[in-house]
Amino acid sequence: MSYQPPTTSGTPDVPPTPDARDAGIPVPTAPEPVAGTLPAPVGQPYAATFPATASGTASGTASGPGAGVDVRPWRSSNDVIAIIVQVLLGLTALVNLAVAFTDVRLAGLVRERDFDRVVELATSAESTYRLAMLLAVPTVIVFVVWVHRLWTSDRSAHAVYTRSTRLAVGGWFIPVANLLLGGRALRDLWHGTAAARAGVDQGPGVRSTPRLLLGWWVAWCVMFVTTLASRGSQAGVDRATSLTELVSALESAINAEIAACTISAVAAVLLALVVRRITGFTRR
Numbered sequence: 001m002s003y004q005p006p007t008t009s010g011t012p013d014v015p016p017t018p019d020a021r022d023a024g025i026p027v028p029t030a031p032e033p034v035a036g037t038l039p040a041p042v043g044q045p046y047a048a049t050f051p052a053t054a055s056g057t058a059s060g061t062a063s064g065p066g067a068g069v070d071v072r073p074w075r076s077s078n079d080v081i082a083i084i085v086q087v088l089l090g091l092t093a094l095v096n097l098a099v100a101f102t103d104v105r106l107a108g109l110v111r112e113r114d115f116d117r118v119v120e121l122a123t124s125a126e127s128t129y130r131l132a133m134l135l136a137v138p139t140v141i142v143f144v145v146w147v148h149r150l151w152t153s154d155r156s157a158h159a160v161y162t163r164s165t166r167l168a169v170g171g172w173f174i175p176v177a178n179l180l181l182g183g184r185a186l187r188d189l190w191h192g193t194a195a196a197r198a199g200v201d202q203g204p205g206v207r208s209t210p211r212l213l214l215g216w217w218v219a220w221c222v223m224f225v226t227t228l229a230s231r232g233s234q235a236g237v238d239r240a241t242s243l244t245e246l247v248s249a250l251e252s253a254i255n256a257e258i259a260a261c262t263i264s265a266v267a268a269v270l271l272a273l274v275v276r277r278i279t280g281f282t283r284r
Contacts, residue, residue, distance in 0.1 A: 069151070069158045069165055074282070078149045082279040085146050088139040089272035093265040095132045100261035102128060107254045110247060132261075144172055146275065150189055155282040157195035160207075161188045179224060183209075183217040186274060193281035212277060216270035223263045230256035 102125040109118045148169050150156060161168070163185065171181030191207050209217075233253035240246040 069161070071154050071158065072152050074153050074155050074284075075149070078146070078153065078282070079279065081142060081146045081149060082275055085139070085143050085275050086272045088135065088142060089268045089275070092132070092135050092139055093268040093272075095128065095135060096261040096265040096268065098128050099125070099132055100258050100265070103254050103258045103261065107251060107258070110250045110254065113247070140172075143271075143275075144169060147172070147185065147189065150193060150278065150282065151185075153282070155196050155284070156189065156192035158192060160192040160195050163188065179221055183213070183220075186213055186278070190274075190278055190281075193278055197281045197283075210277075212270065213274055216267060216274050219263055219267035219270055223260065223267050226256060226260040226263055230260045232256075 102121065106118055106121055109115075109121065148165070151161075151165055151168050163171075163181075167181065168185040168188065171185060172178050174181060187207065187209055190210060190213060230253065233249065233256040236249040237246065237253055240249045
């Protein structure tokens with residue numbers, strides 16, 4: 001019996017190439033584009049990321065300790081608000097110096113026991129005292145608005161921040177604690193705006209406090225202490241039971257108020273300079 005080779009007709013069947021997915025082998029795939037990324041160029045499977053705030057033009061949600069910042073495009077009204085803050089702080093300084101000057105005159109009259117002129121001068125200067133108190137309200141409001149505007153603007157590197165927006169803004173209204181929270185918020189804002197201007201977006205870390213900002217913070221703390229001392233001295237006037245005690249209490253109260261008003265004026269001027277410096281970092 002002779003061997004007969006098999007005959008074929010048509011194209012022979014070729015076994016299919018096994019699919020990598022069928023074999024259970026993981027196949028890398030390009031990730032879906034996310035917010036804060038640029039579309040992938042041709043031939044590049046992954047999207048290219050870009051700094052959220054270093055260029056001063058991007059907007060969105062920052063990452064890092066400053067995460068949650070609702071970044072907003074820069075508005076020209078921010079410069080107007082900065083000017084208003086500086087004007088109000090300048091007026092606050094002038095009014096406080098006027099009060100301090102009046103108190104110096106009162107102190108001299110008290111030493112001379114000229115109580116008639118003391119009452120007359122105190123009555124005539126009452127409008128100045130009221131103006132100093134009234135100026136505090138709009139100054140604080142506009143200043144906090146300025147902090148919020150720059151804190152959330154796209155001209156600040158938010159990755160530099162060490163606190164949330166709520167703490168940076170709301171911390172100013174927490175008694176006593178605002179001495180620390182306010183200073184640190186301004187330090188974050190200083191470094192954030194400076195980093196954005198320089199085109200870098202480094203993360204948070206141990207950063208030095210600028211001398212101007214440190215000077216304002218020291219003056220602000222001293223103002224807080226001297227203001228408390230002034231109020232305590234005024235309480236002593238009400239407790240005086242003799243003329244000698246009254247004169248001594250009046251002198252103490254007036255001297256404490258002179259110190260408080262003088263340091264308040266210094267703190268206001270320094271804060272105005274801080275506002276001007278930080279706003280300068282946002283110039284483009």
